[in-house]
Amino acid sequence: MRSAVNDLLGAYDKLIMDPVHGGIPLYRHEIQVIDHPLFQRLRNICQNDILSLVFPGATHSRFLHSIGVMHVGTRMFRSMIDAYLRERQLSKQTDLSLSQLDAIDYLAKTIRLGCLLHDSGHSSFSHQFTQARRIRDLMSRPGRFGDLWTGVEYSAYHSAEPDELEHEHYSVRVAHDVLTAVDLESAGLCARDVIGIMETTDVSPSDTFRRHARTFWAFIAGEDAESGSLISNDIPRMVMDLLKSIVSGEIDADRADYMLRDGFHSSVTIGGFNLDHLLSNLRFGWNVSEPWLGLAITQKGLGALEDFVYSRHQMYRKVYAHKTALGFDWLLREAINEVLEDPENFQWVDTCLSDMRFFAELTDNFFWEAFRKVARRNPASFSFCIVNRVKLNHLDTREDLSDRGIERHSAWLAQELKLNPAHVVTCSMRARFSNIQDNFNGIKVLTRDPINRKRSLKKITHVSAFFSKFSDGTITHFYLRPDVTTQGQDGMTE
Numbered sequence: 001m002r003s004a005v006n007d008l009l010g011a012y013d014k015l016i017m018d019p020v021h022g023g024i025p026l027y028r029h030e031i032q033v034i035d036h037p038l039f040q041r042l043r044n045i046c047q048n049d050i051l052s053l054v055f056p057g058a059t060h061s062r063f064l065h066s067i068g069v070m071h072v073g074t075r076m077f078r079s080m081i082d083a084y085l086r087e088r089q090l091s092k093q094t095d096l097s098l099s100q101l102d103a104i105d106y107l108a109k110t111i112r113l114g115c116l117l118h119d120s121g122h123s124s125f126s127h128q129f130t131q132a133r134r135i136r137d138l139m140s141r142p143g144r145f146g147d148l149w150t151g152v153e154y155s156a157y158h159s160a161e162p163d164e165l166e167h168e169h170y171s172v173r174v175a176h177d178v179l180t181a182v183d184l185e186s187a188g189l190c191a192r193d194v195i196g197i198m199e200t201t202d203v204s205p206s207d208t209f210r211r212h213a214r215t216f217w218a219f220i221a222g223e224d225a226e227s228g229s230l231i232s233n234d235i236p237r238m239v240m241d242l243l244k245s246i247v248s249g250e251i252d253a254d255r256a257d258y259m260l261r262d263g264f265h266s267s268v269t270i271g272g273f274n275l276d277h278l279l280s281n282l283r284f285g286w287n288v289s290e291p292w293l294g295l296a297i298t299q300k301g302l303g304a305l306e307d308f309v310y311s312r313h314q315m316y317r318k319v320y321a322h323k324t325a326l327g328f329d330w331l332l333r334e335a336i337n338e339v340l341e342d343p344e345n346f347q348w349v350d351t352c353l354s355d356m357r358f359f360a361e362l363t364d365n366f367f368w369e370a371f372r373k374v375a376r377r378n379p380a381s382f383s384f385c386i387v388n389r390v391k392l393n394h395l396d397t398r399e400d401l402s403d404r405g406i407e408r409h410s411a412w413l414a415q416e417l418k419l420n421p422a423h424v425v426t427c428s429m430r431a432r433f434s435n436i437q438d439n440f441n442g443i444k445v446l447t448r449d450p451i452n453r454k455r456s457l458k459k460i461t462h463v464s465a466f467f468s469k470f471s472d473g474t475i476t477h478f479y480l481r482p483d484v485t486t487q488g489q490d491g492m493t494e
Contacts, residue, residue, distance in 0.1 A: 016067060024071045027109070029187040030116065034067070036178045037360045039120060042066060044363035049125040049261060050332055053389055054325045055266040062126065065261055066119050066418070072275070073115035073246050073253035077108050079279040080295075085222065100219050103212035109189055110209075114197040114247045117178065118254060121170025124354075124364050125336075128329055130167060130335040132436040138350055140164040147354040148173055157195050159202045168199040175357055198245040205236045213239035216293070217293070220284050222234050227288050240294040242284075246294055250443060251308065253280070259312055262319065270314040278304040285444045285457050290410060296446040296457060306466045313431070313470065321429040321475045327392035330427040331477070339370040380484045392479035400474050413478055428476040 012025030030288055033039055036130070042063035051058040081104060096104075096130075122130045123378055130139060134181075138144075145161050148170075179191035196203030205213065212235040218225045236358055256275060263271025280300020286293045297305055319325070342347045352362040374383035383388065395413055398406075406426055414421040444457040461467055 006018055007011060015052050018064065018068060018071070018216040020072070020257070020264050021068055021071050024067055025110075027187065029182055029184060030070075030112065032182040033113065033116060033178055036181060038174045038178055038356070039063075039066075039117075041363055042120065042122070043298045044362055044365050045122055045124060045126060047126065047258065048266075048320075049128040050386070051266070051319070051325055051326050052136070053328050053391075054322055055268070055319070057265045057267050058262065060265045062119050062122050065257060066116055068257040068261055069118060069247075070112045070116040071082050073111045074108060075275075075279055076246050076253055076256075076282060077111050077121060080282050080284050082398075083280070083283055096219075103215040103219070106188065106208070107239070109187065110193050110197065111243055113179070113189070113194040113245065115117045115253050116173040116195070118171060118198055118247055119167075120174040120178070121167045121172070123167065123170070123362050126169075128332050132333040132340075134337045134340040134346075135349075138205050138353055139166075144354060145169070148356070150355075152176065153183045156192055157201045157203055162200070165353075166200070172201055173349055173356060176336055176357070192479050193240075196240055197247050200249050205240055209240070210236040220293075221288070222287055224286065234291050238286075238291060242295075249295070250304065250348070251278075251295060251297075255307070255312060259315055262315065263311075266319055266437075268315075268319060270318055271311050273307040273311045274304055278308055280307075283446050285446060287457060289391075290397075294443065299463065302445065302460075302464050302466075306464070309467065309470070316431045317427070317475065321431070323394045323397060323405045323477045324391055326427045326429060326475075326477050327479050328386070328392065330425065331359060331382050331385045331392065335374075335386045335408050336367065338374060338382050339367060342370075342374075346369055346376050350452045365473070384484055385482050389459070390480060390482045390484060395480055397475065399476070401476055406476055409476075410478060421481065423481045425479050425481055426476055428474050431473045431475070 014026045014031055015023045018024050029377050033102075040063070043061050044051070045062045046058075047060050047062055047065050048058050050286070073300060083442075090313065128137055140163070144165055148165070157176070162169060166337070175195050175198060176191070179194060184191055190206040190208055191201055193206050193209045195201055198203060200440065209247060215237045216239055240472045245251075248254060250462065254280075259271045280303065281298045281304060283296040284293070284297060285296030340349060353359045368387075371383040371387050374381050375387045378384065393418070396409070398409055406428070410424050410426055411421060414424045443460055445460050445462075447458055447463075448454065449456070
């Protein structure tokens with residue numbers, strides 16, 4: 001209990017300096033997590049694959065991002081606690097009991113570790129790795145999941161074996177190994193609870209979590225805690241869902257950090273938003289009739305939330321879907337496929353994806369060395385293009401074309417420009433924003449009656465028309481294949 005009070009008051013064991021957030025405090029058990037080889041590998045995985053070939057400053061790593069997400073997640077949770085205490089003190093004095101302090105501390109530290117490990121399963125070049133055709137074939141190999149968990153019981157985290165592995169499944173596997181090697185007992189934490197707030201998991205919380213969840217719910221909901229259709233077993237699940245939404249939701253620590261970090265290192269301003277203003281207007285929201293416990297935002301904070309969503313939308317359009325950047329992403333995926341044509345490389349990557357003893361060696365560095373070897377042997381290769389920054393010649397850009405429309409436009413460009421149709425390649429980025437309206441309706445806007453000061457929650461689209469403006473969009477760039485790869489290569493379209 002004394003440790004919980006000290007930690008809540010700001011005691012820490014180490015301070016790590018971050019270019020985006022400044023000093024980030026760490027506890028002893030978090031230092032042990034960060035020092036683990038499976039986490040240290042994130043130093044050698046770039047946050048934005050090869051975006052630095054377009055925005056030279058974007059060389060930041062998944063390592064820094066993960067620590068930043070932990071910091072933002074902590075700020076989100078604590079800002080909501082602080083706001084709740086301030087509001088309670090307007091009507092009556094609120095004194096926290098030791099059990100309430102202990103519960104808040106337990107949940108805060110669980111959030112921190114969940115955020116810290118949320119991306120620990122990313123492989124080389126982050127998202128582009130799993131989009132390469134040969135990697136997708138490897139990830140979907142029957143029995144891959146069972147091989148990955150050989151000798152370890154996974155039923156505590158996954159109720160069923162997934163058909164195809166994603167990087168989130170690897171994050172859970174990494175988290176299990178890391179947290180098993182860390183002295184969580186002295187921190188009073190349970191690995192199952194941390195992994196339970198990560199994506200793809202279906203976890204039954206520990207008895208400790210259940211006890212703290214009920215204490216936390218009684219503290220937050222007050223007189224509503226025992227009303228409505230709520231039953232005791234609903235409470236731990238509601239609290240765990242709340243923690244999950246901080247790690248991975250529509251307003252989550254992950255998006256908040258990568259938008260600020262990517263914008264900072266790319267030297268663009270469109271990814272900026274006022275994090276302080278947004279966090280200061282987040283609140284706990286609950287409805288005992290559903291039952292539901294989640295994030296709410298004050299009416300005066302809607303502007304900050306709108307900035308957050310618009311900034312994310314613009315980052316996708318102007319940075320992530322930049323015509324040169326998407327062209328390099330296309331070349332990168334083809335270069336990865338090219339490298340895996342070597343049986344030795346294929347077998348080694350296959351081994352790394354199946355055995356956690358070797359997973360730490362699957363970093364960007366492995367593929368960069370492989371690209372250089374292929375480039376030296378074959379100048380007419382995709383690897384040569386990546387190593388020597390030979391970019392695709394951009395021909396045109398169109399938005400919201402169907403697959404058939406993309407084919408027709410590609411053929412038309414080839415005809416009008418008198419090109420070999422096989423030499424015209426396309427690359428599309430689908431920005432999924434149509435679910436913003438529905439998902440943000442799950443956040444709720446906190447309103448107060450001006451007369452009786454009673455709080456009520458409204459769907460966000462009932463208060464703001466801003467979110468209805470977004471829909472799914474597809475940006476498609478058309479390119480001419482580089483001269484070095486036109487000999488003996490088949491045309492490909494994505």
